[in-house]
Amino acid sequence: MASVSTNEMKSGTKVLIDGEPYSVIENEYRKPGKGQATNSIKIRNLKTGRVLEKTLRSGDSWEAADVEDTDMQYLYNDGQFWTLMDPSSYEQIQAGEAAMADAAQWLKGEETVRVTLWNGVPLSVAAPNTVELTITETDPGLRGDTATGGTKPAKLETGAVVKVPLFVTEGEKIKVDTRTGEYLNRAGK
Amino acid sequence: MNWKPTASFDTLRARAALLARIRQFFAEREVLEVTTPVLSRHATVDRHIDSFATVDGRWLQTSPEFAMKRLLAAGSGPIWQLAPVFRLDEQGRHHNCEFTMLEWYRPGFDHRRLMDEVESLLRSCDAPESGWRRFSYREAFELHAGFDPHTLDASALRARLRERGVAGPDDLSADEGADRDFWLDLWMSHVVGPQLGRGAPAFLYDFPASQAALARVRDELPPVAERFELFWHGIELANGFHELTDAVEQRNRFEADQVWRRQRGRVVPPHDRELIAALQSGLPACAGVAIGVERLLMMLLGKSCIDEVMAFPADRA
Numbered sequence: 001m002a003s004v005s006t007n008e009m010k011s012g013t014k015v016l017i018d019g020e021p022y023s024v025i026e027n028e029y030r031k032p033g034k035g036q037a038t039n040s041i042k043i044r045n046l047k048t049g050r051v052l053e054k055t056l057r058s059g060d061s062w063e064a065a066d067v068e069d070t071d072m073q074y075l076y077n078d079g080q081f082w083t084l085m086d087p088s089s090y091e092q093i094q095a096g097e098a099a100m101a102d103a104a105q106w107l108k109g110e111e112t113v114r115v116t117l118w119n120g121v122p123l124s125v126a127a128p129n130t131v132e133l134t135i136t137e138t139d140p141g142l143r144g145d146t147a148t149g150g151t152k153p154a155k156l157e158t159g160a161v162v163k164v165p166l167f168v169t170e171g172e173k174i175k176v177d178t179r180t181g182e183y184l185n186r187a188g189k
Numbered sequence: 190m191n192w193k194p195t196a197s198f199d200t201l202r203a204r205a206a207l208l209a210r211i212r213q214f215f216a217e218r219e220v221l222e223v224t225t226p227v228l229s230r231h232a233t234v235d236r237h238i239d240s241f242a243t244v245d246g247r248w249l250q251t252s253p254e255f256a257m258k259r260l261l262a263a264g265s266g267p268i269w270q271l272a273p274v275f276r277l278d279e280q281g282r283h284h285n286c287e288f289t290m291l292e293w294y295r296p297g298f299d300h301r302r303l304m305d306e307v308e309s310l311l312r313s314c315d316a317p318e319s320g321w322r323r324f325s326y327r328e329a330f331e332l333h334a335g336f337d338p339h340t341l342d343a344s345a346l347r348a349r350l351r352e353r354g355v356a357g358p359d360d361l362s363a364d365e366g367a368d369r370d371f372w373l374d375l376w377m378s379h380v381v382g383p384q385l386g387r388g389a390p391a392f393l394y395d396f397p398a399s400q401a402a403l404a405r406v407r408d409e410l411p412p413v414a415e416r417f418e419l420f421w422h423g424i425e426l427a428n429g430f431h432e433l434t435d436a437v438e439q440r441n442r443f444e445a446d447q448v449w450r451r452q453r454g455r456v457v458p459p460h461d462r463e464l465i466a467a468l469q470s471g472l473p474a475c476a477g478v479a480i481g482v483e484r485l486l487m488m489l490l491g492k493s494c495i496d497e498v499m500a501f502p503a504d505r506a
Contacts (some may be wrong), residue, residue: 007280029281032382033418033428034402035237035374037279038358055357055375059278 003061006039014046014067017054021046021065021118029058046116046123047098065118072115074107074125082107084115084122095122103127105160106178127178132187133157134173138164151183191505195496204486204498208271210314211291220267220293225256227273232458234446235402237374239277240458241286248458249275252479253292254403255464258432261294261475262467269293271482282494283424286503289482296473300404300415300431303476304392307419307427311390315489316421320389326396326413333384334376339397339411346372355379370399385420393418403439404430419480421488429478436468 004015006027013024022043031037037058044051046067056062072084072093081094082104095115097104099122103113106127114126138154151163154174162176164183173187194201215222232240232248233255241249250256253272260268274290295303308321330338336349343366347357350372357375358365365371385391394417398406401414415431433439443460450457486498496502 007278029279029284030378031237031279031281031284032374032377033425034235034400035377036371037237038375038378040379054359055355057358060358060360 002064004064005061006041006056006058009039009041009062014065015043015062016065017043017062021067021123023067025051031058046118067116067118067123069114069116071112074109074111074113076109077104077107082125084113084125087112093120093122095125099123100125103178105158106131106133106176108133108158129179130175130177130184132173132175133160135164135168135170138168138170140169194500195502195505196498196500200486200490200492200498201500203490204482207314207482207486207489211271211310214310214313215269215293218267220269220295221265223257223260223265223268223270225253225260225270225272226250229256229461230459231255231461231463234443234450234458234460236446236449239456241275241277242456242458251276252290254477254479255461257292257294257477258464258472259467261296262470262472267293267295280503283484283487285483285495285499287506288495288499290479291482291485292477292479294432294475294477296475298431298476300394300417300429300476303429303431303478304394304417304419307392307429307478307480308390311485314485317389322386322389322391324385324391324393326393329381329385329393330376333381338373338376341369343367343369343372346376350375350379353380370397373397373400382420382425383423386422386424390419390421390426393420401433401442402428402430403433403442405433405435417478424484424488425481426484426488427478427480429476431476432472432474434468434472434474436465439468440465 004013009024009027011024011026015022015024022045024041024043026042028040030040039056039058040053041056042051042053073087075083075085081096082100083092083094085092103125111128115122116124133156135154136157139152150166152166153161154164154168155161162181162183164174168174168186175184175187177184227250228243228247229250230247233251238251240251251274253270257268270292272290272292273287275287277286279286312318327337327339330336346369350357355375385393395413396416398412398414401416404414404416406412406414417429418425419427447457447460483495483498487495492498
């Protein structure tokens, strides 16, 4: 297995520590002029999301983790697994609930998603930054009220619930930012 | 391909002005400017400084110290120079593997008198006029770490550092676990150093004898090395010594460092025999200091990354 030395660790470098995959967030080199050099390295566990800081002697290395980000097409959910397809090889893989996390609520099928694979197994799935979805359920808004800035909850076709302005109505398609879960605008037909 | 410089032209003009000011300072004080070889048949054997080796078996200097001491032993009187220096694998926000060292030697000075001169030089380069501080290594640790660095053993140093949220490497060897200097270095780079010179610059002096490098050791209890460093905004800018002049002691330290390196499978360069010969013939009692010019410029201009003060840092060189 390839290894990565402290001077090769950049933000985004993927490493394996005690069998767990991590992504490097920050790497700070410190050295007293005539003393021991160390690197303080902030890393994120790619399975749990937990962030920790480690001190290494400069020149030490970690094993490189076989982690890659790739774009795949989301096909369907069978109630337990989400099936994803590599658009070039048509190879299909399945992601569980932990990997899907927040992404699941924005997907209805056919979308291109960013999948982080570790040894070929999906660690995490990111929905497209914005999605357009139809409102299936929301209270009728107050007619003519377009300016006061009030909001109400609206349920989307995928089951996600977002806050929308009062003038938006059931059956309308809206654009949502999946990173913040916020309504952006009406998407029209 | 990013071929452009990382420093602005304003910064490069400030650098040129700083170098001119330094040159004027030493001219006024009648200190002789010298140039010594960058490429040498021997190298430093310092435990924590690695040299670039060339294909013909020579070494790029990590400091012009040895050649300058040979000039002193030959009777040069006070000398200074601006030298390109090279340190393998030193790269970071405050490090570049190639940088400029301002180094000078003063026969008849001790480390205290040389600290005075460093202060005068920096003041003449627009460093703060007032508020300079001086702390012994012990005082600085008592103030910022809360203990006397000369008395705690390695395991206590390690345990207290862990309490501060700095764990140290996971895969410690027994050797490192028991090495006080290893832990003192971590304390210095993670806790104490960053607190020093937060307003005006601050000197740190009287280091543990185990960190004497090329300084003389004063026989007290505990013995301390007559060595100083200068910090500004938590960054180390300079290192100075009341120089060791004893040839036998110097050779012993070189050989001990070589043994240390060999035991750890590190590169063991040949130490400078000509320096030992010069010390045998007689190095005048003197003090010497080296200042990282790019770091000084960073602090004077309020820059946070060394790339901002270099035309082309290592990754664009």
